[in-house]
Each structure stands twice: as C-alpha cells, then as structure tokens.
Amino acid sequence: MTQSVANGTASLERGANPTIKQKQQAFPLVLLAPCVVFLLVMFVAPLIYVIVLSVTEPRISAENYERIFASPVYLRVLWNTFQTALTVTLVSLTLGYPLAYVIARRSDWLGTCLLAIVVISFWTGFVVRTYAWLIILGNRGPVSNIFHWLGWEPPQLLFTSFSSTVGMVHILLPFMVLALLSVMKKIDALHLRAANSLGAPPFTAFRTVFLPLSLAGVVNGSILVFTFALGFYITPILLGSPRDLMISQLINQQIEEVLNWGFASALSIVLLSATLVTIIVGNKLFGLDRLWG
C-alpha cells in the first residue's frame, strides 16, 4: 500500500528532473530496508545462532544429532509428530473439501454463512479455541454428559492423542478451507456445464473436471496444514497425552526443564529441515498452481 502510493508520486514526478529517476530506482530498496533489517535481526541471526548452538553445545561435535537418530525415544517422538501431522492433514482435508466446495459453488446465503463461520473461527484466538475443547471434552463436559445419559461410562477423551488431534484439526481447518477455496473459486462453472453437455452426469463431471482442477488447492492446503501441524505446541500440550509427545513439546522440555540448549537446537533444526523438505517435495511433485493457477 505504502509502496504503491510512493511509487505513484514518484512516477508523477518522472521526467521533471533527471536525478529523480535514480532516486526512483533506489526508492523500493529504501522501502524494503526496514523489513529486511527486521528479518535479519529477528529471524536470520537467531536461526544461525540455533544452528551454531546445535553443533557447539556442549562441545563442537555432531553428538546432538547422533543422539536424536540413535535413540528410539526421540525417533518415536519424531514419528509421532509426523503421524499426528498427517492425521490432522487428512482429517482437515476430508472435512474441509466438501465445505470449501459448497462455499465455492453456492453464492447464496448458505455459502456466505459457511464462509462466515470459517472466517470467524479463523479469527478467534487458537488458545481460546483450545480451552473450549478442554470444557467440551472435560469430565463434566457435554460429551461425557451424553455418555452418562446413555448409561455408559465415558471413555477418557481429554489428554489423549484423540483430543489433541481434534483440537489441531479445529484450529487448522480454516487454513485448509481457505486454501481450497482460493483455487475452487477460480474454477469456471462453465467447465462443469461443458462437461455436462458433452455427456458427463454431475458426479462424473465433478470427478473428471472439478476434482483435478482443485488439486492445486488440495496440495497447497495440505502442505500448509501439515507444516503447521508439525510444529504445533500449545494445543498438544493443553489437550494431548504426555506419552504422545510432539517434537515442539520435546524442544520446550529440553530448554525449560533440562536446560540442554544444544540438544534443543538440534531438535529445532530437525523440525525445520523436515518442514522445508515437505514444502520442497510437495512443490516439486505437485507444483500444480504454476501449471494452471
């Protein structure tokens, strides 16, 4: 916004003075500077520091990494993290796809209402939403009340990987829906009409035309949700089981309880690498948005 306004003024003055052209070329860089400085100081520098810590603490060696990949305990945490992230992604996709489909294809009240629900949920703080699940799934919450009412003993809902997954799906579903929606909205309804006129009944038209065209959104949304879920901290710590640690919880434990900064740094780098690999592989395999986005 600021940049475009500034560019506008600059172009108005173009030609009035030869030095203005030079100023104009330098101008975007000047505008970028605060952001670049901020990222360097707050992001790049700490990241380098973390990388350095991971191989220098307590001494210069790769022992922190060796420890991660040698111990079944830590490998289980990694495996659990991936498994949870994958489950959350698949559940979000299963729930989000039909939702996004209805919102994209219906411009009437139904589509608007559903979109409003998604967006409001998106705007509500995720700590608040996580606490809401504490109440819903709690010992005297509505879910266990229903079990009591039916005369059954309620199962342990809270502090399990189930509750943790539910909470994460709830928080990440809007990301999935919005990612799907951005692609689905661009699919011309005329394509489906064309498919119909060429002999495809509605479901076949959906399967042969809409679904392939929405794949870009599926991939984008899945990568988004998966990478978010990989690093999730608050929700698993509040709702999850202490036995099913996720990697971010382990990192926190290492810093706060064990004060092992080197090992925590190594874990962070592993998490970061896993996230990067997911994004790169996802983009390589299904860089669909560039194909027909």
Added chain:
Amino acid sequence: MDIERGEFVTFLGPSGSGKTTTLTMIAGFEDVTSGQILLDGRDLSNLRPWKRNIGMVFQNYALFPHLTVADNVAFPLRMRGWPKPERRQRVGEMLDLVGLHMFAERYPRELSGGQQQRVALARGLVFSPDVVLLDEPLGALDKNLREQMQIEIKRIHREVGITTIYVTHDQTEAMTMSDRIAVFSNGRVEQIAAPLDIYHTPATRHVAGFVGETNLMLGRVTEKEGCLQVAELGLIKVPPHRNRHEAVTEYDVIVRPEHMKVVRGSEACDLNTFEMTVETVINYGDRLTLVGSKGGLPIRVRLNSLDNLPLEGEVLVFGWCPKDTHLIPRQPAGDRSQDRSPLRTVAGALY
C-alpha cells in the same frame, strides 16, 4: 420454429434479446418456461443435459485446462464408453478436420484463441451429436481471425453436415454463414428466413434496423393508388403491396442505403426524388456513405462509385426506384394481438 436436419440456423439479436437463453434451454441448462422443444419428435424437457446428445461450443471455449487437446476432444467419447483404440482414431479424424493434429499433445493454454476455438468445435462435434450449439463462438477473436473462422466453421459444417444452431449478435456473421436466420428481439423471434430475405424483406422495423443499414420512414395511405404520404419527403410511389390489409393505414417504409442514388439529369426509372444537403461523407475506400437529413429524417446513401465525389455541404438530388421500397404494415392501435406471430415466445421455439 422448425429446423431441418443438417441446417445451419443463426439466432441473431442484440444482447438481452433471449437468443442465448433459448440456446441454454435447448442444451437443457435452463427450464423451458412455456412451450416445448422437440428433437426428432421427442420432447426434450425431461431429458437432463448429459442425456440429450447435443454438442455445445461456448464463447470462452470452456476447454478443460488439465487435459491435452486430444484428451479434451476425447472427453465426450470417454463419457460414452468408447474403447480406447476407436477413441484415438476418431479424435485423430476430428483433429485432422480442424487442422490441429500436430497440436494433439499440447495443453489448451499453449494454443492461440483461434486454435482453442477449433478444439472446442472438434470436441462439440466428435460424438456426432444430433445438434451442435455454438454460443457466440467467435466473440473473443479479433476481426481477421473471425472472418477466417467463419469460413472454417462453414467448411466444417459442410463436411460434417450436423444440424447447427449458431448464436451471434454480429449480423455479418449471420449473413455469411447461415442457411436461415432467426432474428430475436425482446425474447421473441421477429422473423426467421434466409439471409437475403431477412435483408430485403424484413418482417418488422426491428429486423430492418438490426440487419444492415436502413432508411426508415413512416408512410400514410392516401387517396392516390400506389402512393404513400411521407411527412418529410411528400408523396412517394411504392410497389403494389402483396398482403394489403384494409385496416392498415400506416406503413413502415424501408429503403436500403445502397438503393438510394444521386440523380443527375434524367433517369430511366420513375424515381422517388428529393433534394438534400450532404452533411457527412464517410469514405470506406471501396464505397462511400453520405449522411444527411431531410426535414429531420436522417438519410443514408451508399455510393459504390467514387466518380464525381460529392462534397460535404453540397446540395444534391437523390432518388430511389419504387420497386426497391419495402413496406411493413403497421398494426392499427388496439389490434396488437396480430403482432404475436406463432413464433411469439422464446420458449415456444420448436425444434
């Protein structure tokens, strides 16, 4: 409205006249509000679009972006369960027909607008539909390409012989391509006839105004046989009108600009003449249009000869042969019912 097998019929009309709506009804995407659509005598209204066996070509082509040209063309065959080898052969034939066989493995976005249009055409024809519907298929193309595609579509129609309904608001397109033209206006078919009949004997003022340039006047019946009184021009001679009604006292008088000529000296034919100041000369290179007005009535004259080039501001005598006058009876006030021909509503369009 009846359309013969193999005929090329154009729905011509301004936007909002109902031509596309009619087409959508034939395709089955819109419910018919009244009337029936029959195909080979069977009512289409309860058939869903995918059961109708009607090919449709959309204005923006609606090619499937995730499929190659060959797969796009094969789509209707796949839906009909053709086995793969036959599918491939048929797609090859269709791509040959539209001259795109070397582009089979390309994606639609790698093709030009005209090529995409031809793919859409091939896809709409490949399954030998009973009818093919073309909805302003050339609307998105530039002028030269449009003319090329007109010839192309006409050639394909000749070779394939599928009944074609073509929707356009471009009268030149309608004129050059159609066996018959149905002129739409305000949700009604005003006239359906061969292109030249539409041009020379328009059924209504609307048709006359929409198809080609026209000089439109109002003529009143007078005592004098074979003459009408036009307020701006005085008494004019008209040809004997075939279906003259006693009740009709007013006619829309239509003279095409190319029938008007500059009168210099004596002419063989017994002309209707008038004097007019040339206000504007529009030079098209191969012909001229003179624009002027007589008593507030705008008049356009087309000259095909560029000799004796008239100047703006020049006062000349113009005239036209009575036989070149086309008359449309005006319905007397209160008798509007006759205005509603059997082709009255869009929905009543019969196939």
